[in-house]
Every structure is written in C-alpha cells, then in structure tokens.
Amino acid sequence: MNLRRITALLLRYLLLYRQSWTRIMEIFFWPVMDLLVWGFLTSYLLQVGSSQVPALITFLIGSMIFWDLLYRAQQSVTISFLEDVWARNLLNIFVAPVTIGEFLTATFALGIIKVLVNGLVLALLAWALYAFNIFQLGFTLIPFVLSLMLMGWAMGMVTVALIMRWGHAAEALAWGIPFLVQPLSAVFYPVSVLPVWLHPIAWALPSTYVFEGMRQVLATGQAPWRMFWWSLGLNLVYLIASGVFFRHIFGIVRQKGLLAKLGME
Amino acid sequence: MVIEVHDLVKTFNGTTAVDRLSFTAGRGEILGLLGPNGAGKTTAIQMLLGIIEPTAGSIHVFGKNIATHRQDILQRLNFSSAYVSLPQNLRVMDNLRVFAGIYGVANWREKSMELLRLFEIDGLAARKTGQLSSGESTRLHLCKALLNDPELLLLDEPTASLDPDIADKVRKLLRRIQRERGITVLYTSHNMREIEEICDRVIFLHHGRKMAEGPPRDVIAKFNQQSLEQVFIRIVRDGELQSSEQKPAQ
Numbered sequence: 001m002n003l004r005r006i007t008a009l010l011l012r013y014l015l016l017y018r019q020s021w022t023r024i025m026e027i028f029f030w031p032v033m034d035l036l037v038w039g040f041l042t043s044y045l046l047q048v049g050s051s052q053v054p055a056l057i058t059f060l061i062g063s064m065i066f067w068d069l070l071y072r073a074q075q076s077v078t079i080s081f082l083e084d085v086w087a088r089n090l091l092n093i094f095v096a097p098v099t100i101g102e103f104l105t106a107t108f109a110l111g112i113i114k115v116l117v118n119g120l121v122l123a124l125l126a127w128a129l130y131a132f133n134i135f136q137l138g139f140t141l142i143p144f145v146l147s148l149m150l151m152g153w154a155m156g157m158v159t160v161a162l163i164m165r166w167g168h169a170a171e172a173l174a175w176g177i178p179f180l181v182q183p184l185s186a187v188f189y190p191v192s193v194l195p196v197w198l199h200p201i202a203w204a205l206p207s208t209y210v211f212e213g214m215r216q217v218l219a220t221g222q223a224p225w226r227m228f229w230w231s232l233g234l235n236l237v238y239l240i241a242s243g244v245f246f247r248h249i250f251g252i253v254r255q256k257g258l259l260a261k262l263g264m265e
Numbered sequence: 266m267v268i269e270v271h272d273l274v275k276t277f278n279g280t281t282a283v284d285r286l287s288f289t290a291g292r293g294e295i296l297g298l299l300g301p302n303g304a305g306k307t308t309a310i311q312m313l314l315g316i317i318e319p320t321a322g323s324i325h326v327f328g329k330n331i332a333t334h335r336q337d338i339l340q341r342l343n344f345s346s347a348y349v350s351l352p353q354n355l356r357v358m359d360n361l362r363v364f365a366g367i368y369g370v371a372n373w374r375e376k377s378m379e380l381l382r383l384f385e386i387d388g389l390a391a392r393k394t395g396q397l398s399s400g401e402s403t404r405l406h407l408c409k410a411l412l413n414d415p416e417l418l419l420l421d422e423p424t425a426s427l428d429p430d431i432a433d434k435v436r437k438l439l440r441r442i443q444r445e446r447g448i449t450v451l452y453t454s455h456n457m458r459e460i461e462e463i464c465d466r467v468i469f470l471h472h473g474r475k476m477a478e479g480p481p482r483d484v485i486a487k488f489n490q491q492s493l494e495q496v497f498i499r500i501v502r503d504g505e506l507q508s509s510e511q512k513p514a515q
Contacts, residue, residue, distance in 0.1 A: 088350040092409070095314045096367045097339040254318040257277065260311045264348040 020169040029176055036183035044189035059215050061132045063188050065122045066214055069145055070207060071178050072118050073152020076111030077104065078159045078174040085163075085171075090263035100250060108153050115149055140223035144210045147228065150235035151206045155181070157242040161249035167262050186211050206234040266328075267292055267417055267449040268313065273322035275308050275473070282308045284473040285322070290466075292416075293447040295440075297454070297464035297481075299493070301501050305473035306453045310419050313451070314344060326417065340368065342417035345410040347403070347425035353395030357381070357405055360394055361412060368413035380408040384438065400431035407435070411442065418443075418450045424459060432456075436463055457494035467493070469500050476500050 017023050048056060084090040093103065126132040134141065159177045163170045184198060185207035194202055202208045209231035216224045253259050268290040275283040283305040290296045298306045311317040313324055315335040324331040326338045351360045358377060365373030381387040384404035389397060397405060403423060410418060423439075424432040440463055443450055454460055460467060461481045469477040469484070477484050477500065481493055488496045 083352070087352040087354075088348070089352050091316070091344070091346070091349045092351065092364070093367075094316055095339060095344045096364065097336045098367060099336060251318075254316065257275075257308065257311065257317040259316050260307075264346070 022166060022170045022172060026172050026176065030179070033179045033183060037188065040183060040193050041188045044193045047193070055219065057130075058132060058218055060188060061126050061130055062134065062214055062218050063211060065119065065126060065134065066145070066148060066211060067182070067187050068122060069115050069119055070148040070152050070210075072114045073111040073149040074155040074159065074178050075152075075174070076114050077107040077153060077156025078163070078177075080107040080110055081160045081163065082171060082174055085168075085262055088263065088265075091260065094259060094263070100246070104153075104157065104246075107156065111149060111152060111156075115145070115152075119145065140217050140221075141214065143223075143228050144213050144217075144231070147206060147231040147235055148210050150232070150239060151210075152178075154235065154238040154242040157239075157246045161242075161246045164253045164259060164262065165249050167258065168265065181205055181207060184208070190215065204234070206231040206238060209234070266290065267294075267326065268296075268451065269323075269325040269328075270309075270313070271323045271325075273309065273312060273324065274320045275305070275312060275317065276320045282473050283312070283319075283470075286470070286473065286475055287322075288468055288475070288478065290417075290449050290451060292449055293443070294466060295443060295450040295452055295464045297452050297460040297467035298470065299453070299457070299460060299467055299497065300470035300476075301497075303472075304470040306470055307421060308473075309470070310344075310421055310451065310453065313419060314342075315339065340413070341415060342419065343368075343410040343413055343415040344419045344421070345406045345423050346421035347423060348421065349406075350402070351394050351405060351409065354393060356391055356393055357386070357397070358390045360405070361408060364409050364412055370412050373412075376412060377408070380411055381405075383442070384408055384435075399426040400428065400435075403427055403431075403435065407439070414446070415448060418448050420450060420452045422454050423452075424454065424456065432459070439463070457492065457497055461493050469496070471500055 017027075045056070081090075084093055123134045126134065155177050159173050162173050184194070184202045185205050186194070186202055187207070191199055191202045191208060191212060209227040213224050213227035213231070216222065216227070266289045268288070270289070271287050273283055273286040274281065282303075286305070286309060288296070298309065300306050308317060312319050313326065313331065315331045315338070318332075327341060329338055331338055355363070358374075361377040361380075362373055364370075365377065370376050378387060378390065381390055384407060386397075386401050386404050386408075389401060389405075394402065394405065403426065407423065410420070420439075424435055427435060436459060439450070442448070452460070452464060464481060466480050467478070467484055468475055477487065477496070479487065484496055485491070485493060488499060490496045490499060
C-alpha cells in the first residue's frame with residue numbers, strides 16, 4: 001500500500017467535484033430524498049391505527065407499481081438518449097434528417113412499450129406473491145397510468161435538455177430527477193402527511209393527483225375523475241413547458257457546439 | 266454548386282474558431298479541408314451539418330440555406346467520422362436497418378448487402394458491431410454513409426484508425442464510388458499524402474482562417490514546397506501567413 005498513490009487517486013476523484021455542481025448535489029440528493037420519503041411514510045404509519053395496516057399494504061404495493069411506471073416513462077426518454085451518447089452514436093442520429101420531435105416521439109413510444117411490459121410483469125408478480133390483483137380494479141386505473149406516463153415524458157425532456165447542456169457530469173440526473181418529485185408527490189402516503197406549507201407544491205404536481213386518486217380507487221373502487229382531470233391538465237401544462245424548455249436549451253447547445261462535443265467524447 | 270459557404274464565422278466565448286471562411290464545392294468534386302488541430306475544420310463541418318449554429322455568415326447546400334432547410338439537406342447528404350460509432354451491441358445488419366429506416370431507403374436489405382459486399386464485409390452482416398475490427402468498423406460506417414445514395418459526403422478523418430493497407434483500400438474504393446456516382450466529398454484528414462492522392466482541391470485552415478486554396482499540386486507549387494505535408498508544416502509554423510506577400514487564399 002502506497003499512501004502517495006492512494007492520495008493521488010483520492011485527489012483524482014475529489015477534483016471531479018470541484019468542476020461539477022451536479023456531482024456535489026448528488027452527495028446530498030439521495031440521502032435527503034430517502035430521509036424525506038421514509039420520514040413522511042413513518043409519520044403516516046404512526047398516524048393510522050394498526051387495524052388499517054392490511055389496507056396500507058395494498059396502497060403501498062399499488063404505489064410502488066405506479067411509481068415504477070412513472071419512472072420507466074421518464075427513463076425511456078433519458079436512457080434512450082444516453083444510450084446514443086454512450087455508443088457515440090448521437091451525431092449519427094442528429095446529422096440524419098431526424099427532427100427533435102421525431103426523436104422524442106420515438107422515445108415516448110418506447111416508454112409506452114416499457115410501461116406496458118413493466119406494468120404487466122409487476123402486476124403478475126404482485127398477484128402471485130402478495131395476492132394483490134390490480135386488474136380487479138378494472139379499467140378505472142388506466143387513465144391514471146396514462147397521466148403518469150405524460151409526466152414521465154415531461155421529466156424526461158427536461159432531463160435530456162440538462163444532460164445536453166451540462167454533458168456527462170449531469171448524467172446522474174437521468175436517475176435523480178424523478179426522485180426529486182417523489183417526496184412531494186405523496187407516492188407512499190397522502191398529502192395530509194406533508195407539512196402544510198408543502199401542500200401547494202405537492203398539489204402543483206400532476207403525480208400527486210394520480211397517487212391520491214389511486215388510493216381512492218383502491219379504497220372505494222370509485223375513480224375520482226376530478227383528480228384525473230387535474231393531473232391531465234397539469235400534465236399538458238408541464239409537457240408544453242418542458243417542450244419549450246427543451247427547445248430553448250437545444251438552441252443554446254447548438255450555439256455552443258455542445259451536442260457535437262457530447263457526441264464525440 | 267453543391268456547397269456555398271459565405272463569410273462563415275463561429276466564436277465560442279470570444280474565441281474565434283472559424284473566421285470569415287468562404288468556399289464552394291462543385292458536383293463530383295473532392296474537397297480537402299486541412300489544418301492543424303483547432304484550425305476550425307470540424308467546427309466548419311458541424312456547421313455544414315447544422316449541429317452548430319454559425320455566429321455569422323451563410324451556408325447553402327444544394328442551393329438551400331442550412332438554417333431554414335436542414336431536414337431537406339440532411340436527407341441528401343451523409344456523414345462519417347472516425348470519432349463517432351454505431352451502437353456496438355447491435356448486429357451490423359441491424360445498424361444498417363435502423364439508418365435505412367431513418368433515411369427512408371427502399372429495399373434496405375438488398376441495399377445494405379450491396380454496400381457490405383462493396384466494402385468486402387458482407388460476411389460480417391450477422392456479427393455484432395462491437396466485435397468488428399477498426400478497419401471493419403470504418404468500412405461499416407462508410408456503408409452507413411452511402412445508404413441513402415448521398416449527393417454530398419462529409420468525411421471527418423475517415424481513415425484515422427486504419428492501418429496503411431486498409432486505409433489504401435478504403436481510399437481507392439471511396440474514389441471509385443465517388444467517380445461512379447458523382448458524389449461531392451468534403452474530406453478532412455491529417456494524412457497529407459492521403460489528401461494529395463484523393464482530393465481535387467484543398468483548403469488550408471489555420472486559426473479558423475483560410476490560408477490557401479487550390480488543387481494540391483498548385484498549392485504545393487505556390488508555396489515552393491515538395492509536398493502538402495511541407496506546406497502544412499510551413500503554414501502552421503509561419504503562423505499568420507495571410508500577412509505575407511503571397512496571400513495565397515486570394
């Protein structure tokens with residue numbers, strides 16, 4: 001063991017952080033998100049009585065499946081883009097007659113396929129292992145899943161834009177961005193568990209309506225359509241906003257020659 | 266004219282990468298873009314491809330402005346570079362299938378096999394791209410670059426990773442295909458012998474500025490040198506040669 005060599009290697013890793021705000025953020029990001037989610041969930045479990053535990057488990061399994069569908073939709077956009085970055089194929093795509101809209105639509109389509117396959121596998125596993133039959137709820141949950149997919153696409157566009165702008169250093173955002181909204185989306189617990197001052201932020205997220213709606217469907221068998229329409233409306237706003245943001249960043253990227261750099265690194 | 270570049274300028278954070286560059290390329294011509302690292306060759310090519318936005322100036326390809334007709338132009342040209350790859354985990358034929366789809370190539374299977382045969386790698390059609398050697402991989406990139414029967418081919422150091430034997434084969438093949446199909450080629454390379462062999466005309470860039478232009482033999486004569494390599498060294502070492510009495514770019 002040579003201390004000089006160990007120090008040199010340590011320095012090599014530390015120097016990465018000096019140049020990258022995204023890497024510094026990552027140090028704090030995951031622990032903070034974990035603390036928030038599990039902390040709020042614990043508060044929720046303390047609030048409800050032990051008689052409600054079986055219903056809670058159903059909610060948690062449903063939440064986990066829905067969360068994963070949102071995550072897959074976002075990942076379909078970001079990982080598809082990153083696959084081309086990692087393969088150094090990005091320039092081949094962007095110097096072909098492919099429009100940004102076509103590129104994104106292809107990744108959205110991949111998202112639909114992934115969500116369908118993923119949803120089916122998780123639903124079957126949940127049924128086989130935990131006797132949780134999501135299909136028992138019929139088609140009422142489908143619109144909510146579609147709404148989650150729209151939010152995943154919007155987050156995917158924002159993530160890809162940030163990676164284009166800040167390059168490889170921002171790649172961790174591909175996995176991190178969805179977890180940024182997780183604590184506030186009331187995925188595993190109702191909005192009421194959150195501090196009151198966080199409620200407006202939570203209700204500004206389309207996912208919050210979906211997860212609250214899902215819990216209502218699971219609890220009552222009735223679809224709260226008002227929640228669905230709110231999530232759909234907000235999703236349309238977010239989709240348009242993320243499209244505008246993507247276009248704006250793409251313009252900056254073209255001015256600075258960052259796409260070419262990212263594609264050839 | 267296939268390419269018309271007029272007073273092209275690109276600055277990055279105050280540094281000028283391309284400085285009032287103007288040139289044209291005619292149908293069926295092979296134009297070499299030469300210069301040391303950082304001369305502005307790749308930036309110029311990327312502006313031609315529309316992935317970098319010029320600070321000033323205009324680029325017309327096939328008579329159309331790249332700023333307003335990018336998709337139409339890209340449909341009729343193609344690009345290959347030693348610095349980009351095709352997805353390694355896809356099979357050779359799958360990669361060609363994807364790009365045939367993007368460029369709307371009819372009979373993609375026949376077209377792909379025809380190109381793979383032309384570059385003598387048809388036996389590798391079912392192999393994963395990641396398993397190809399550098400030479401095979403370069404030839405696959407050229408197959409991809411010829412899939413859409415381009416009228417203009419932008420080749421950024423296409424033979425950079427090849428051994429002299431394969432590089433020679435690739436050059437001869439490219440020259441043959443270019444003659445048969447009348448393709449215009451914009452070619453960058455650091456191999457001056459290659460440029461002398463393949464290019465009809467060359468443009469020397471240094472610090473983003475055009476320092477010399479003409480057929481390789483004329484440029485060599487103009488600088489009283491024996492080869493393009495010597496011209497290259499002289500231009501780079503003399504630095505701002507445009508201020509000298511020769512003013513070769515004029």
